[in-house]
Amino acid sequence: MRPGERPEIARLPLFAEMREEERSRLFAASFLQVFPPELTLFEAGQQADFLHVLVDGCVELKASNNGRDTTLTIVEPVRSFILAAVVTDMPYLMTARTLSASRILLMPAELVRGLIHQDKALMMAVIRELANGYREFVRTLADLKLRQSTERIGNYLLLQSRRRGGAENFQLPGEKKMLASLLGMTPENLSRGFGALVAEGVEVHGSQVTIRDRERLEAFSRPDAFYDPVENRDVNACKVGASISLGKPGRPIPG
Amino acid sequence: MRPGERPEIARLPLFAEMREEERSRLFAASFLQVFPPELTLFEAGQQADFLHVLVDGCVELKASNNGRDTTLTIVEPVRSFILAAVVTDMPYLMTARTLSASRILLMPAELVRGLIHQDKALMMAVIRELANGYREFVRTLADLKLRQSTERIGNYLLLQSRRRGGAENFQLPGEKKMLASLLGMTPENLSRGFGALVAEGVEVHGSQVTIRDRERLEAFSRPDAFYDPVENRDVNACKVGASISLGKPGRPIPG
């Protein structure tokens, strides 16, 4: 990675507390790579060769079986992904694909596993990341099993609003097609769902969301009583087509 | 905990590698408790006061919202549960309920968090547990989104068979009602699903499962191409009504 980028990466939660020596070893062996949109980074079933850290852009993690295909989660900066596969040294369970142009830090899995043993701060950061990811999936699973589709849409909109500090106007990230898959429904039904939600206090035009009556929307969507603290993320981080000025796009992953 | 029980617990993966000093401090502050069947151990939303380790018996983790109610996972011995809530110091996301009489080790969450910082072996064990749990939820979510109900049943039966070393005859653990909820369907449809699977090479009578044609069942269910290694678990561990000889049942959790 280039000299100018290092401090920026070193401040990420995953590495901020590490000892300088281990961090240097890790960074020396890693590389920051820019990928174009719509590129598949790896496929489910492959051995986990690299820990990925999304620095900029947006990545979709999906799974497929028997022709069907679904989005399991969207990774927004700054988060690592497929950490669980790396620490267990097992094949990826999900396929990763960039949605927008993305800067991704690739760290050799073997080295990461080794350093986890040596650096307590890294170990703790790994635990935090895993625990947060775990809880996110629990919530997703419960959401899917307990709510019907229009309620899921409502809750998704409320969550997005919360992440933007309670904004009543915001843009949907990514395409609706993918959002539909993430929420476990077809694009057609997502569209109809938006229609139905007009009566519940939200309007969606194109990718512009306007919450007109938050109380009504909450009464309809019945969000969970307790949340994890929601970090304020960079609202534009996931905007599709956002350009990234660093480096040249797209050598594929080695190995 | 009693003297006789200590070595048994100390051998658990989570504690096997710990330094004796930290293990002693941890065990001194923990207590092994026997709970009767059908007892709610804690509710979602409560602050995570104890790390739980299921030593014997069977526990259901569920979630509910707006009157609906679903089983998210079944914990079998020997596994910790709600580790993610403990390490993040956040409220439980799931409600825990015993299915059978269960021996559970309760460890003060605050102490666990402290010791994780001090004992590398414990830290690593925590990472492994979290990563495995994470991957399990990813698989569950993909299963739910990508397969329809009868396929899920088929895969569930194949998984159970694999856990029993490929047995073609085995008993379903727990009630069908709960299994239906775990698989994301109603008891009625689970029953109909079993009916439909007769044509695919499995028969279920009562809780007795007989796989007559594994190939056919696999062709129908389309299991994932890659699995995590499946430990052989104690087949009888989760049998409902199994009696446990240790201790007297059920003082509720303090705090």
Next chain:
DNA sequence: CGAACCCTTGATGGCGATCAAACGCCGTGG
């Protein structure tokens, strides 16, 4: 300008939920 592709809207169909009823099992209490 045309070809793709996304999104929307309408019509239809199927999977699975809900409602309903009957059977078996089991524990309780007369």
Next chain:
DNA sequence: CCACGGCGTTTGATCGCCATCAAGGGTTCG
């Protein structure tokens, strides 16, 4: 001992949510 009630399971009938199929409008890009 038997009667009874409760509960889990099964089977059947019906309903509704959502997927699928189909068509048209909008946008992007070659």
